C-alpha cells in the first residue's frame with residue numbers, strides 16, 4: 001500500500017500552504033493576474049475561494065474534506081478563459097508543487113487531473 005495522494009500533498013496543512021502559494025503565484029503571473037488581483041480588495045471573498053480550493057484539492061486527493069463550492073463549469077462560467085491562461089495556471093501549480101518538494105509522480109498525477117478538467121473550464 002502506497003501513501004495516498006492526500007498524504008503526499010502534506011495533508012490539510014500541506015494543502016493549505018499549497019493553495020496560499022498557488023493563489024499568490026496567480027496574482028504575480030502577468031498572464032492571469034488580472035483575474036485574481038481584484039480579490040485583494042475582497043478578503044472575505046478571497047478566503048471563501050481559498051477554502052473552496054483547499055476542500056476541492058483535499059477531497060480530490062482522498063482527504064476527509066467535503067467540497068461544497070460550485071461545479072467547475074459554474075465556477076468559471078462567463079470568464080471566457082483561454083488556453084494560454086489555462087497553461088499559465090497549470091505552470092503556477094507545477095511551480096508551487098515543485099517548490100514544496102512534492103515528488104514527481106504526484107506532480108504528474110495532479111497535473112493529469114487538472115488537465116482532465118479543461119473541457120469544464122475553458123471558454124465555458
Ligand code: HEM
Nearest residue numbers: 032035049052053056069070075081085086089114117121
Ligand atoms: C485545473 C484548473 C482549475 C481548477 C481545478 C480550478 C478550480 C477552482 C475552484 C475549486 C474554484 C472555487 C469555486 C467556488 O468558490 O465556488 C475556482 C474559482 C476560480 N477560478 Fe478556477 N480552477 C482552474 C483553472 C482556472 C483558470 C485557468 C482561471 C483563470 C485564469 C481560473 C479562475 C478562477 C477564478 C477567478 C475563481 C473565483 C471565482 C469566484 O469568485 O467565485 N481558474 N477555481
